[in-house]
Amino acid sequence: MKTQPASSDQLAPSVARRQPLRHLAPWLGWSVLGVLVLLAALGPLYLSAFDLVLAFTLFNYMTMAQSWNLLGGYGGQFSLGHSLFVGAGSYTIAVLLLHTGLPLLLDLVLSGLLAAALATLAALLLMRLREAYFSIGSLGLAMAALTWMLNWSFTGATSGLNLPPAATLDYSTLYYLALGLLVATTLTIVLLVRSPFGLRLMAIRDDQEAAAELGVNSFPVKLVTFAISAFFVGLAGGLIALNKLEIEPDSAFSMNWVITMIIITIIGGIATSTGPLVGAVVFFTLQQVLQNSQALSSLLTGLLLILIIRLAPEGLWPLALKLGRRLGEIFVSRFAHSKQAVTALGAQEAVGGRSRLGEG
Numbered sequence: 001m002k003t004q005p006a007s008s009d010q011l012a013p014s015v016a017r018r019q020p021l022r023h024l025a026p027w028l029g030w031s032v033l034g035v036l037v038l039l040a041a042l043g044p045l046y047l048s049a050f051d052l053v054l055a056f057t058l059f060n061y062m063t064m065a066q067s068w069n070l071l072g073g074y075g076g077q078f079s080l081g082h083s084l085f086v087g088a089g090s091y092t093i094a095v096l097l098l099h100t101g102l103p104l105l106l107d108l109v110l111s112g113l114l115a116a117a118l119a120t121l122a123a124l125l126l127m128r129l130r131e132a133y134f135s136i137g138s139l140g141l142a143m144a145a146l147t148w149m150l151n152w153s154f155t156g157a158t159s160g161l162n163l164p165p166a167a168t169l170d171y172s173t174l175y176y177l178a179l180g181l182l183v184a185t186t187l188t189i190v191l192l193v194r195s196p197f198g199l200r201l202m203a204i205r206d207d208q209e210a211a212a213e214l215g216v217n218s219f220p221v222k223l224v225t226f227a228i229s230a231f232f233v234g235l236a237g238g239l240i241a242l243n244k245l246e247i248e249p250d251s252a253f254s255m256n257w258v259i260t261m262i263i264i265t266i267i268g269g270i271a272t273s274t275g276p277l278v279g280a281v282v283f284f285t286l287q288q289v290l291q292n293s294q295a296l297s298s299l300l301t302g303l304l305l306i307l308i309i310r311l312a313p314e315g316l317w318p319l320a321l322k323l324g325r326r327l328g329e330i331f332v333s334r335f336a337h338s339k340q341a342v343t344a345l346g347a348q349e350a351v352g353g354r355s356r357l358g359e360g
Contacts, residue, residue: 037183040179041179043055043175043179044171044172044175044176047175049171052171052172052174052175053171053174053243054284054288055175055178055179056171056174056175056178056239056243057284058280058281058284059175059178059179059181059182060178060181060236060239060240061260061264061280061283061284062182062186062264062276062277062280063178063181063182063185063232063233063235063236064082064086064232064233064236064257064260064261065260065261065264065265065268065276065277065279065280066182066185066186066189066232066273066276066277067082067185067189067228067229067230067231067232067233067236067261068082068229068233068258068261068262068265068276069189069265069270069271069272069275069276070189070192070193070225070228070229071225071226071229072262072265072270073265073270073271073272073275074189074193074198074201074202074205074225074271075201075204075205075222075225075226076204076205076206077134077222077225077226078131078134078135079134079135079138079226079229079258080135080136080138080139080142080255080258081122081137081138081139081140081141081142081258082138082142082229082230082233082257082258082261083142083146083253083254083255083256083257083258084118084122084138084141084142084145084253085115085118085119085230085233085234085237086233086234086236086237086240086252086253086257087145087146087149087237087249087252087253088111088114088115088118088145088234088237089111089112089114089115089233089234089235089236089237089238089240089241090111090237090238090240090241090247090252091149091155091161091241091247091252092107092110092111092114092115092234092238093107093108093110093111093163093167093237093238093241093242094155094161094163094241094247095155095161096110096111097163097164097166097167098161098163098164104166104167104169104242107238108177108235108238108239108242109235111234111235111237111238111241112231112232112234112235112238113231113234114234115230115231115233115234115235115237116227116228116230116231116234117227118230119226119227119229119230119231120223120226120227122138122141122226123222123223123226123227124223125137125141126138126141127218127219127222127223127226128219130208142253142255142258145253146249146250146253149249149252149253150249150250155249156248157249158248158249158250159248160246160247160248160249160252161246161247161248162245162246163241163242163245163246163247167241167242167245168245169242174239174242174243177239177242178239181232181235181236181239184232185232186273186277188228188232189273190273192228193273197221197224200216200221201221201222201225202271203216204216204218204221204222237252240252260283263279263283263301263305264276264279264280264283265279265315266279266305266308266309266315267279267282267283267304267305267308267315267316268280268282268315268316268317269314269315269316269317269318269319270314270315272315272317272318274317275315275316275317275318278315278316278317278320279315279316279317282304282316283301286300286301286304
């Protein structure tokens, strides 16, 4: 027996069931975002000094991961050298505060600009390289910078620098600076990725030769992306120096910075704007819960990373979106079936009532 294709009337209910989700999802997302922004903006009103320091650290993790994700995720350039820009930002603001009378906020901006300038110079050396060669080259530059700083007497060599009393800020100010930087970084990256520039960047990532055939010049796109990524990481490095009030080369240029950026991005979702935020929360929570056992913290973080790479290589945030959509469709489908069943039952009762009246 030949089965008949489903008619448009039969397909309509299934299509209609998906419509509420499409209309509801953006409003739900913006509502959640609004609540989170409001809670963050009012943070100093209900958080203790210790909690403000924790939030400061979390915001910096988010900012640095977002910045790395611009280059490593959207740009496909897997940098191992971003520790260079953390250290550059930290030392720039320290030197400016010690040797100039410039306003602190201007010093902070200059710390980001110097990091961007260093990234521009690095791009001249690295952007002709691809894949593993680019990664190793960026790591080599970071290691060279660390070696230089360990021997440069102007910046204290191995002893580092202590920031002046004028650099001392209260916890609320540091909190708002870190939050403001996070918001600025996220908005900039979201707008950039959705612009024609972002389309060119992702086209180069996906297939550089094909993009070149379409007239896309990869070098300036990569260079600008590298500079923007380094700029925000440099600003985060400046904030880290303001929080610690003392810096030394081994911590400022530590490989731990770039490793943290990469881990956070992969956990949350590479090449997504929300992934680094989610990944930072997961990573930071593991750190705090297991802060008394560094070895266990590193072990569980490594296991989580392996599981995500194996089971959900797109990251936790895209996985959560898929699960949310699936659960929403199931809920709407069951609700629609229940409604149809109630309607059908009511119709049957009405028909039965009319039949009894007719018989009477």
